[in-house]
Amino acid sequence: MLSLWNEPAPDHRDRIVARSADRVAWLRARSRGITATDVARLSGAASVQAVALEKIHGSGFGGNAYTDHGRAREPEIARWVKARFGIEPSDALFHAAGRTEHLATPDGLAVSTSGSLELAEIKTTKSLWRSVPRSYLRQVWWQQYVLGADRTLLVWEQHDDFVPVNTEPECRWIDRDENEIYLLVQLANRVLDLVKRERAR
Secondary structure (H helix, E strand, O other): OOOOOOOOOOOHHHHHEEEEEOOOHHHHHHOOOOOOOHHHOOHHHHHHHHHHHHHHHOOOOOOOHHHHHHHHHHHHHHHHHHHHHHHEEEEEEEOOEEEEEEEEEOOOHHHHHHHHEEEEEEEEEEOOOOOOOOOHHHHHHHHHHHHHEEEEEEEEEEEEOOOOOOOOEEEEEEEEOHHHHHHHHHHHHHHHHHHHHHHHO
């Protein structure tokens, strides 16, 4: 697998920064860079400013019933992913090759029979998706860039008042898109530049 700049990427296992099981270390590490969750919001100049301000001052968002439901369901959905696709759950925070401030925590990863890296990303939603929300595609592409992965299994479970609608989640493979990744890297670097300038004052 080649990196964004066509140089061989170091093994992803050598680029683990922290694990979410150690929440304090994981949150501290995330605060020092830009994550897939941050990048999911990067759709233009206004969002660059908004994400940068949040990185500097904090969001104040501590979660809600929907995020609590997602955290509760994720291990169950991850077991389904492992049984059906052989993708192991992961709680590791990785940095990109050569960019320690570019970060991602995919929900699962596996090495395919061809030797390429494949990821999984798990979502819960109250909405019926007619197409994958753009913000989730940005999150997936960023994770692929950080890890050096070829594709991601995006898995989602719809619920009605926090009760799953179907007996099994839905899923779709998302292929790596170098053009989209290039644009996201530019936007992410603009966020980091703004944060650096503000903290240097």
